[in-house]
Every structure is written in structure tokens, then in C-alpha cells.
Amino acid sequence: MALTDTFVKQVKHKGSVIGERYADGGGMYLRVKAAGKYWRLDYRISGKPQTLALGVYPEVSLAKARQRRDKAREQLADGINPSEAKREEKLTKANAAANTFEAVAREWLDKTSNKRADATQAKVTNWLEKDVFPGIGRMPVADLKARDVLDKVARKMEARGIHESAHRIVQICSQVLRFAVATGLVDRDVTADLRGALVSVNTTHYAAITEPKQVGQLMRAVAGYAGHPTTAAALRLSPLVFLRPGELRAAEWAEIDLNAAEWRIPGARMKMGVEHLVPLSRQAVEILKAVQPITGHGRFVFPSIRTGERCMSENTINAALRGMGYGSDVMTAHGFRAMARTILDEVLGERVDLIEHQLAHAVKDANGRAYNRTAHLPARKEMMQRWADYLDGLRGESTGGAVK
Structure with missing residues (x-):
């Protein structure tokens, strides 16, 4: 018999060392222990029994646990081990969290420093620390959207009246993201979508002798x-x-x-x-x-x-x-x-x-x-x-x- 929300909410631990088990169907069950209530899924890969943790109640509701069970069974049907897929997903999220925009930008600064004079290196670093990192520095570079760069960086600079610098900063962000593309962290430079979105500035022509x-x-x-x-x-x-x-x-x-x-x-x-x-x-x-x-x-x-x-x-x-x-x-x-x-x-x-x-x-x-x-x-x-x-x-x- 399938579980109900009322049962899951009211059921108590009865003293078993390993906890009581209440089946919901499809291999999923609720394990009730003194420490809490845990959703689990039993399945087999190549004939060997395995168990997948689906979450802890009440953070993961009955409905949510069933969704995770159904996703796992779809993976099994496709020949994918749900436990391995879960580990890979956690690793991917961990890598994304580690590869924040600031982390990637600082790596880019270091790897390309020999192409800039010391004064330029200091200036670009200061721009990033002052105008970019506070807005998007902690965001995983893989999650960054063009709108993030526009709203959290460029628009704030434009509000201060520094329109030319806003353009320059977006160019620097573009260089960082192209570096991220080259290192396999993202698929594309999202700042390309900002073309025409910034306040235009009058072009300053460099002095030149032409006579x-x-x-x-x-x-x-x-x-x-x-x-x-x-x-x-x-x-x-x-x-x-x-x-x-x-x-x-x-x-x-x-x-x-x-x-x-x-x-x-x-x-x-x-x-x-x-x-x-x-x-x-x-x-x-x-x-x-x-x-x-x-x-x-x-x-x-x-x-x-x-x-x-x-x-x-x-x-x-x-x-x-x-x-x-x-x-x-x-x-x-x-x-x-x-x-x-x-x-x-x-x-x-x-x-x-x-x-x-x-x-x-x-x-x-x-x-x-x-x-x-x-x-x-x-x-x-x-x-x-x-x-x-x-x-x-x-x-x-x-x-x-x-x-x-």
C-alpha cells in the first residue's frame, strides 16, 4: 500500500536499531530512525543490490521523493546507475561552486599577466575588484547570464556616469569568459548578447599626423x-x-x-x-x-x-x-x-x-x-x-x- 502524507508526518520511531521500513512502491521506502525519517530506493545493477538516498523528510516531501524515484528508474531504464549519476552531479556542482567568476578572473589575470605592463595589470585588477567582483564575483561562471553582467555590473557603473568605463569593464568580462571557454568551463561568452545594450559613448579618436x-x-x-x-x-x-x-x-x-x-x-x-x-x-x-x-x-x-x-x-x-x-x-x-x-x-x-x-x-x-x-x-x-x-x-x- 502506498504511503500518505498524513502517515509520513505522524509515524514514529518504534525503537528498532536499524529503524522501521515503510514501502511506497517501485522500490522506494521510508526508513524511520530515532534521528529522523529518510527516503530510500532499492534497485539492482547487474544483479547486485544497491540503495540510493532520496532525501530526508520533511525537507524532501513524499511527492518530491516520488519524483526522485521516478527519475532514478528512468536512469535505470537507460542503463545509468542512479548512484553514480548522483555523485557526478554533486561533483559538477562542487566544481561550479569552486569556479566562480572571481576565481576564473584571477586565474586569467595570472595566466595573461606577461602580456600587460605592471601598471595595466594593477589597473585591470582594481577594476575587477571594485566594479565586478562585488556584483558577480561569487557566481559560478557556468551559471552567469548576460543579464547578470548588465544589471549587476554595467548598469551600476552607468548610474555613476562612467559610461566609457562600463564598456571597458564588459570587454574585460568578455576576455575572462573567453578564457573560461578555452579552459572548458563554459560553452560561450555571454557578454556577446549585450551588444547595443549599454549606453553609447562618443568615440575618442587618437591624435594622428596624416599630412x-x-x-x-x-x-x-x-x-x-x-x-x-x-x-x-x-x-x-x-x-x-x-x-x-x-x-x-x-x-x-x-x-x-x-x-x-x-x-x-x-x-x-x-x-x-x-x-x-x-x-x-x-x-x-x-x-x-x-x-x-x-x-x-x-x-x-x-x-x-x-x-x-x-x-x-x-x-x-x-x-x-x-x-x-x-x-x-x-x-x-x-x-x-x-x-x-x-x-x-x-x-x-x-x-x-x-x-x-x-x-x-x-x-x-x-x-x-x-x-x-x-x-x-x-x-x-x-x-x-x-x-x-x-x-x-x-x-x-x-x-x-x-x-x-
């Missing part, structure tokens, strides 16, 4: 820079490769094939998360060959002056420009990209799609599909060489054509 005559003056100043050799090399390479400053300063020798005159930057280091191929002009190869005896024994092409374990500081190129007399309102490290984009299009008449490819912007074909990293590579190589030759020409204009 050819002034570019020639800049190139002569760059050629005459007398600072640290690796800084000089990074400064000279900057206008030749169109890269974002962070992508250039974290360059690794393993990415560069001087014989093929190619530089392949892995997606993990690119803003768009896609591997980027940079054809190297003859001038770019010469710069890299010149710096190779200095830093080629290590990981980074442009290591930190203080320690070879990190790449060059994010402020190094800008500081060099300041030292040459170019203020932040005139020229910046990032401005070399705008310089190339403007002159290649408006002065040299290069194909816009090739320029966009080389800037590592998303370029799609007529069907809306993204080109792969090797699209139009021969034409891009020719464009990069023409650009390097053009800069050499500008640099030599006021010296009767001689190039330093």
Missing part, C-alpha cells in the same frame, strides 16, 4: 631617435605594420617568420579574437633582423627594459614620441594606424578592402562571409611594400632624396 609633409618630418624624427635600441626598433616598426600598440609591443619571436617575411599573430592577442597575418616589407624585416641579436634569445621581440619576463610597457612608444616633441594632441602610438589608413586611401589610392584587412578590421565578401586570414595576401604584400617605400620617400624629401 604627407608632416609625416615625412615625423619619419625623420623616428629615424633619428637615440633612445633604447628596442624602443627605437618598436618606434620604427610601428608605422610599417598598422598594428594596435598592444599587439605590437607584445610581439613574440615565435610569431615571426623572417624568411617568409610574415608575422602571424594568434587570435588570443588580437582585439577581434581572430588570427592576423602581417606581411612584412623589406624595411620591416631589416628592423627585426637588427633587433634579433639583442632580444632574439628571449620570448618577446620588445621586452620590458626592467625585466625580460614581460613585454614593453604600454607607455613606451608614446613616451618616445613625447621626447621627440610630439605631444599627445599631435601624435600617438595608436595614431600610426590612422596615418596609414588615411594616406593609403586618400593619397595613394590603395584598395580599401586591403587596407581594412591589414588593419585587422572585419571584412566580408559579397555574401556577408568573413574572409580568412590569407585573403588577398599577394596584393596585401605588394601594398605593404609600396607603403614602406612611400614612407622612405617622404623621409628623404628635404634631404635631396637621401634616406638616413
